[in-house]
Amino acid sequence: MLKKISVCSLVGLTLAQGCAQLDNAGHAAQNLSSQQQPRNIIMVVADGMGPAYTTAYRNFADNPETPDIEDVVFDHMLTGNASTHPAPVSGYVTDSAAAATALATGIKSYNGAIGVDANKQPVESVLQRAKQLGLRTGVAVTSQINHATPASYLAHNESRKNYNAIADSFFDDRINDGFVADVMLGGGTSYFARDDRDLTALFADNGYQYVDDYDQLATLPAGSDVLGLFAPVGLPAALDDNNPHRLSFLTKNAIKHLEDPEGFFLLVEASQVDWAGHANDIGSAMAEMDDLAVTMEYLQNYVETHPDTLVVLTADHSTGGLTIGADGIYEWHPEYLRNMKASVSSIAVNMVSEASPAAYAEAQLGFTFEDDDSALVDSIAALPDFEARETALKAFLDKKTNTGWTTGGHTGVDVEVFAFGAGADAFAGQLDNTDIAKQFFRFLNNR
Structure with missing residues (x-):
């Protein structure tokens, strides 16, 4: 693992100045900060991803054959933290x-408000402002797009x-x-192709390419207006989807259709980190x-070839109260999770x-059962209720990994904030979640 060594003086320089760094081979490491004005803005929301999730992922992704715990991609883009509380009427914990x-x-x-203030009055979003200014706009999510x-x-x-x-x-609101x-990519056919109104047909009649499978999306010519709905509600879980990296696939295709001389604004959401947290499902x-x-x-990699692009990643809140280590035992065992072939x-x-x-569960979970495991799992299979079986299997995995909720x-x-590309320096330090939008508005208004 390459260890990063700062060559900046700790006195007189701040994080916002973007310290140059060297790796342990003496090569200049990429400086992910910049004071530039971005042309493209990509906002990534990892729904429910509190700090324990990024730590857990580093351990999950670790190569057990080496003595070090290797860095993961998140480690090289962390810039700060953000508070998440809602308006006072809803207290301290947000939805x-x-x-x-x-x-x-x-x-x-x-809590529950969609683009309205505490008095239920509409407020403009950064995506709507971008559209008003002539940028192309889109969303790529693993939930339903609404x-x-x-x-x-x-x-x-x-x-x-x-x-x-x-x-x-x-469809009805225009700018x-x-x-x-x-471009709108995610799930949601149940809401867009209804008996009372077929929004998919309406979008198709107004120049949009409507697709409902990944292969169709991949064949569309660049620069298309696209409505892509790939599931009735949310997409299948990553462990169950025929493309386990469907978010990166949707993101690549969204950018393919959004690239424009005027720039673009893209919202990307890893929606189902949150759903796994609600379900207390560590796998x-x-x-x-x-x-x-x-x-x-x-x-x-995209920003390396498009340095006028800003990427900001944060979470909206943390879900589940995940702990890596439970019951007073100072251990966590992600090796039981690394070879899963299906969701619990x-x-x-x-x-x-x-x-x-x-035997079926052993093959799907991807690890060899110990002596008592098979009898326990067979007893779980005998439970008549699906929810009881699911809960018991999750408890089985929590016990194996020593995961707590x-x-x-x-x-x-508070949640972490990550940023790189043009203008990333503006997201350093302790922020409030509203500060992210306020800075985006500044960038958009300075175009």
């Missing part, structure tokens, strides 16, 4: 809607639960006689983090139809 509204608009709001985070950048609604109304607004987003959490890591590696949910569904449930909901801790 995804209020947090996304803060990240998108720079305005604190109540879920809380993307919706807060694209729409205004008093409740995140109004999924059909939010979907309708993607400069155009739709708010030029899925690490698979979703791996999908995010591959996406960030792609974006890092999928295993819980399918194991009951197998002649040998324990404090809640099935959100926690109020």
Whole structure:
């Protein structure tokens, strides 16, 4: 592992000045900070990714054949932290809607708010401002595209639960006689192809390419306006999708269609880190983090060839109260997670139809069972209720890995902020989540 050694004086220089660094071979390491004005802005939200998730992922990705714990992509782009609390009416712990509204608009709001302030009045998002200024705009997410985070950048609604109304607004709300987003990739056919209104047909009639599988998306000519919906609601979990790195695939294709001389604004969301946290599912959490890591590696390479691009990554909040180490035992064992071939949910569904449930679960989980494990898993398979089987399998993995959880909901801790590319220096230090949107507005207004 290459250790980074700062050659900046610790006195008189700040993080915002972007210290030059050398690796242990004496080569200049890439300086990911810049004072430049960005032409393109890519906002990445890892929903639910509190600090424990990035630490867990570093250990999960570690090569056990070496004495060191290797760095992961996140380690080279960390710039600071952000507070996440919503408007006072909702206390100290945010939901995804209020947090996304803060990240998108720079305005604190109540839990459940989609692009509206605490008085339920619409507030402009940075994506909407970008569209107004003539940039191409898009979203690429692993949830449904009208879920809380993307919706807060694209729409205004008093409740995140109004999924059909939010979907309708993607078509009905216009900026400069155009739709708010030029590219929309994720899940959500249940909300866009309804009996009462087929939004997919309406977008197709207005010049959009509508696709519903990954192969179709890959064949579209660059620069297309695209509505791509690849699941009825959210996409399959990373462990169950035919493309385990579907977020990086969607991100690459979104950029392919957004690149423009005027620039673009893209929202990317690793939506299902949060879903794994709510489910207290450590296997899925690490698979979703791996999908995010591959996406960030792609974006890092993109910025190297497009240095006028800014990438900011943060979380909206932390979910699940993940702890790596539990029950007073100073151990964590990610080796039980590294070779999983399916999610715990999928295993819980399918194991009951197998002649040998324990052998099937052993193959899908990807590690060799110890003596008592097979009998335990066979007893889990005998449970008549799917949810009971799923819960018991997650407890089995938690015991093996020594993973702990404090809640099935959100926690109020600060989250990490990562940034690189043009203008990244503006995101150093301790921030509030609203500061990210406020800085984006400054960049957009200075164009």
